[in-house]
Amino acid sequence: MNTIPPTACPAWKKLEAHAENWRGARLVEIFANDPARATAFATAMPGVRLDYSRQRVGALTLTLLAQLAAERGFEAWRAALFAGEKINATEGRAAGHAALRAGDAAPAEVRDTLRRMKELSEKIISGKKFDRIINLGTGGSDLGPRLVADALACVKGAGAPDVRFVAGVDPRELERALAGARSDSTLFVVVSKTFDTQETISNAKIAKEFLKGKANLYAVTANQEAARQFGASEILPMWDWVGGRYSVWSAAGFSAMCAIGSAAFTEFLAGAREVDAHFLSEPPERNIPALMALLGIWNVNFLGAATQAVLPYAHGLRLLPAYLQQLEMESNGKRVDREGRETGYATAPVLWGAEGTASQHSFHQLLHQGTQIVPVDFVVAGIDPLLDANAEAQSRALAFGTAGQALPPYRQYPGNRPSSTLCLEGLNARNLGRLIAAYEHKVFTQGVLWNINSFDQWGVELGKQLAQDILKQKA
Numbered sequence: 001m002n003t004i005p006p007t008a009c010p011a012w013k014k015l016e017a018h019a020e021n022w023r024g025a026r027l028v029e030i031f032a033n034d035p036a037r038a039t040a041f042a043t044a045m046p047g048v049r050l051d052y053s054r055q056r057v058g059a060l061t062l063t064l065l066a067q068l069a070a071e072r073g074f075e076a077w078r079a080a081l082f083a084g085e086k087i088n089a090t091e092g093r094a095a096g097h098a099a100l101r102a103g104d105a106a107p108a109e110v111r112d113t114l115r116r117m118k119e120l121s122e123k124i125i126s127g128k129k130f131d132r133i134i135n136l137g138t139g140g141s142d143l144g145p146r147l148v149a150d151a152l153a154c155v156k157g158a159g160a161p162d163v164r165f166v167a168g169v170d171p172r173e174l175e176r177a178l179a180g181a182r183s184d185s186t187l188f189v190v191v192s193k194t195f196d197t198q199e200t201i202s203n204a205k206i207a208k209e210f211l212k213g214k215a216n217l218y219a220v221t222a223n224q225e226a227a228r229q230f231g232a233s234e235i236l237p238m239w240d241w242v243g244g245r246y247s248v249w250s251a252a253g254f255s256a257m258c259a260i261g262s263a264a265f266t267e268f269l270a271g272a273r274e275v276d277a278h279f280l281s282e283p284p285e286r287n288i289p290a291l292m293a294l295l296g297i298w299n300v301n302f303l304g305a306a307t308q309a310v311l312p313y314a315h316g317l318r319l320l321p322a323y324l325q326q327l328e329m330e331s332n333g334k335r336v337d338r339e340g341r342e343t344g345y346a347t348a349p350v351l352w353g354a355e356g357t358a359s360q361h362s363f364h365q366l367l368h369q370g371t372q373i374v375p376v377d378f379v380v381a382g383i384d385p386l387l388d389a390n391a392e393a394q395s396r397a398l399a400f401g402t403a404g405q406a407l408p409p410y411r412q413y414p415g416n417r418p419s420s421t422l423c424l425e426g427l428n429a430r431n432l433g434r435l436i437a438a439y440e441h442k443v444f445t446q447g448v449l450w451n452i453n454s455f456d457q458w459g460v461e462l463g464k465q466l467a468q469d470i471l472k473q474k475a
């Protein structure tokens, strides 16, 4: 597999020279000179449209970025991902998340598990034994199912249980989730791939005490023996070939399935599967995840952006930035490449963001008039003209500012600030699956171009170890 650092690729040098031409270029003039730009710099797949016309790119930029991808061996890496090769080299594992949503083509163990999840969740919903489900998990064992349950709260049928999520080690968080709960009608779903994560296990112990011997505790884990010993009454598997932050499609999504119903969960998987097919087959200029990745690389490595904002204009997507923080920064927040060399070039930017429109009355001041250039992903869902209009207004103000208006300096908006808009045709399970899978493949593509392993997370280990040591010293 290709191990040439991106900076040694001919396209990298060309992009550096090309970026010089873009330093003085102004979006306001570019649009004035090219009336077709808004449609030319956009692409779509069913349910999702990406408008990147307000990025600071031209046709040549995209050609060179695609060339960089080719020189980095992108197609071979993508094939290796889908073939289940052990591309997570430091852990000797595959990154098999796409197999989780492959439908009839999924491995038998995946299909069996989905069947079991469906049976259990339908029994829970129709049996009405549980009026509350509390998901105990953290990181990938929390953020994905939490996002899905929250985003699709509207598809919840009458009588569906109240599904809550507890992620932190402060017991007061679980206490709050338990307010008013009864032990006979509360189900805990302990989600932990390793079944030894401090936060999750300490919460699970409190849950056990709360249950006073009742068998209302399910486990979702790759460490089935530990879950059995803990006393889980039902165990659903996770596998070592799926990373935590890529596991929402698996039994890690069980609590979400209980919240939205198995039919919606099936739709969610189907949406992701469509993106897998799109990502595998479309050329870079029409490939939404690949384009998102290339634009990100351009902004970070050639235009010098240090952060990336994600602004969902839909209340249901308010948790998207938190989800993407783990997905992007735990995957690509790396400073050595696959050969163990210091990269010497920037990798993942700091990802941050919040739900619009509330964010407009908070940090957008910096986006519009601050000294840092922050590329923005607007995510709109076509569910409310007021929301969509606000997202469009923000994107326009960033791109064009107050060009041509005579204003005092403090009222001027410099403009020329890049953004993309991802438009979903409605906020439903299928589009949510499409959205998350698109970001997953964006992250994978960037990892390939940066020559880093996106599927390990050694940077979280030292803190865990030190916390244990500190605790022991205090005991």
Ligand code: F6P
Pocket: 138, 139, 140, 141, 191, 192, 193, 194, 195, 196, 197, 200, 243, 244, 245, 330, 457, 460
């Ligand atoms: O510590 C980081 C991490 O390993 C994440 O990658 C993972 O999603 C999270 O912790 C939870 O891990 P587990 O599912 O094993 O409890």
